[in-house]
Amino acid sequence: MYSSFSDAFQLLETLDAKLLGIVFISLKVSLTALLIGSIVGIPLGSLIAARQFPGRELVVIILNSLMGVPTVIVGVVIYLLLSRTGPLGDLNWLFTTKGMVLAQTCLTIPLIAALTRQIIEDTWQIHGETLTALRLRPLAKIKWLIWDARFSLSITILAGFARAISEVGAVMIVGGNIDQSTRTMTTAIALETSKGDLPLALALGLVLLAVVLFANFVIFLIKLLAERRYG
Amino acid sequence: MKRRHLLQIGLTSLLMASTIGMAQAQKSITVSSTTSTEQSGLFTHILPVFQNKTGIQVKVVAVGTGQALDIGRRGDADVVFVHDKVAEEKFVSEGFSSKRIEIMYNDFVLIGPKSDPAKINGGKDIAVALQKIMKTQSSFISRGDKSGTHAAELRYWKVAGLEVSASTPWYKETGSGMGPALNTASGLNGYILSDRATWLTFKNRGDLTILVQGDPRLFNQYGVMLVSPEKHAHVKKAEGQAFIDWIASKDGQETIASYKVNGEQLFFPNAKK
Numbered sequence: 001m002y003s004s005f006s007d008a009f010q011l012l013e014t015l016d017a018k019l020l021g022i023v024f025i026s027l028k029v030s031l032t033a034l035l036i037g038s039i040v041g042i043p044l045g046s047l048i049a050a051r052q053f054p055g056r057e058l059v060v061i062i063l064n065s066l067m068g069v070p071t072v073i074v075g076v077v078i079y080l081l082l083s084r085t086g087p088l089g090d091l092n093w094l095f096t097t098k099g100m101v102l103a104q105t106c107l108t109i110p111l112i113a114a115l116t117r118q119i120i121e122d123t124w125q126i127h128g129e130t131l132t133a134l135r136l137r138p139l140a141k142i143k144w145l146i147w148d149a150r151f152s153l154s155i156t157i158l159a160g161f162a163r164a165i166s167e168v169g170a171v172m173i174v175g176g177n178i179d180q181s182t183r184t185m186t187t188a189i190a191l192e193t194s195k196g197d198l199p200l201a202l203a204l205g206l207v208l209l210a211v212v213l214f215a216n217f218v219i220f221l222i223k224l225l226a227e228r229r230y231g
Numbered sequence: 232m233k234r235r236h237l238l239q240i241g242l243t244s245l246l247m248a249s250t251i252g253m254a255q256a257q258k259s260i261t262v263s264s265t266t267s268t269e270q271s272g273l274f275t276h277i278l279p280v281f282q283n284k285t286g287i288q289v290k291v292v293a294v295g296t297g298q299a300l301d302i303g304r305r306g307d308a309d310v311v312f313v314h315d316k317v318a319e320e321k322f323v324s325e326g327f328s329s330k331r332i333e334i335m336y337n338d339f340v341l342i343g344p345k346s347d348p349a350k351i352n353g354g355k356d357i358a359v360a361l362q363k364i365m366k367t368q369s370s371f372i373s374r375g376d377k378s379g380t381h382a383a384e385l386r387y388w389k390v391a392g393l394e395v396s397a398s399t400p401w402y403k404e405t406g407s408g409m410g411p412a413l414n415t416a417s418g419l420n421g422y423i424l425s426d427r428a429t430w431l432t433f434k435n436r437g438d439l440t441i442l443v444q445g446d447p448r449l450f451n452q453y454g455v456m457l458v459s460p461e462k463h464a465h466v467k468k469a470e471g472q473a474f475i476d477w478i479a480s481k482d483g484q485e486t487i488a489s490y491k492v493n494g495e496q497l498f499f500p501n502a503k504k
Contacts, residue, residue, distance in 0.1 A: 083305045083306075083307050084305055084306035084307050084463060084465065085305045085306060086305075089306075092465075094307050095261055095290065095292060095307070176290075176292035177292070177293070178290045178291060178292060179274075179275070179291065181290055191270070193410070193411070193414070194266070194270065194407075194408050194409075194410030194411050194414070195270050195410050195432065195433065195434060196410055196413060196414060196417070196433040196434040196435030196436070197434045197435070198434075198435055
């Protein structure tokens, strides 16, 4: 255990090119999946929260369940879709970072949409009457709701980031863990574990933790600054 | 206004980051291979030599032999490099490749705890060793994942005239790669069949050691096949063939032979000229 901690610090200190490459691929894939997930998930969740339509309860239940879909299942489904013999085979996305982004986006969208739905619904409980009285058009209403709940919504983005950066099931299957191409921090950890190099695996895990901590710190700072300015 | 500006900057930088990724596109092939070749470090040793010569980048997806062949069947790899002769010949007879070429070999070893409850240490006969393990009902860890090593292990049980299944209490199918299965064996102090390359590079050995080796039946042949362009038109025929030609050439074979871990050679080239 102790040697793992010192290994981790050494890895971080030297920041060798190989490790940096792996960190870069992880961040590139997960941040892209997070961006697409937010662009789609936040409006989608708000729409479900602010509108009444038949079968709404069912949609909410399905959306909430999708938050817990095993990443491996998403990986297998995306693999079969992207495989040369699959319907999207011509894209040639299997074993590339694009395929990995697609897989992780399938994880971030439902999570972000489900959390957004709850937050916007709570906001609606408070401000619904005012908004109805203002007779805003539906789109303007949703925009107003999202803007009002923006600080609470930052937690959905953090949750989406956590879901993407920490998962190994989907990126392993869709990416193939190819050295210097689709190897991420989590698949590298799985690889070192299977080589029996548990100390190095743990050290890589600590590096992953440090990266996540840093990302959260940055988002916290942004939120703090924004709250001072617009809060 | 300012906010919109920020958003624009963010989006453009993201776009730029993704184009950098695309600009790296060059001649490359995908090879589906086994965990033993990748995790032992063989590919890290030989691929740079090949890339320097030809400029072709080789992307290796390392899985069990069964899955590696499946990836080839779906057309998701250009070249398959595995170690299960029976399954490989089936792959060729199904028309997924026109030719199987033998490249190199190493051997399987029977690993077990130093305490050796079945008393098989120093033996040379794999069948006798397995019979003793069964007689003493000692824990045996099986890959159980249709890999080349798993197929070989099942053959040895057959040769020994024994039947094992997941319902046999001392026989444990892990359904995992060589490394994870070795981790399990190390934790349970059980017996396990492993290829020598993975064992030599495996670090979490605990109390395990090699007990039985040297039986000619433990021979482990690796073969390479180009996925048939007739089955899958998009297969990179020229680049894939270039890789196969090189690895079977004198230069490729010497590069394989020169790979050593702690002074020990892991793979022995035997491509026929």
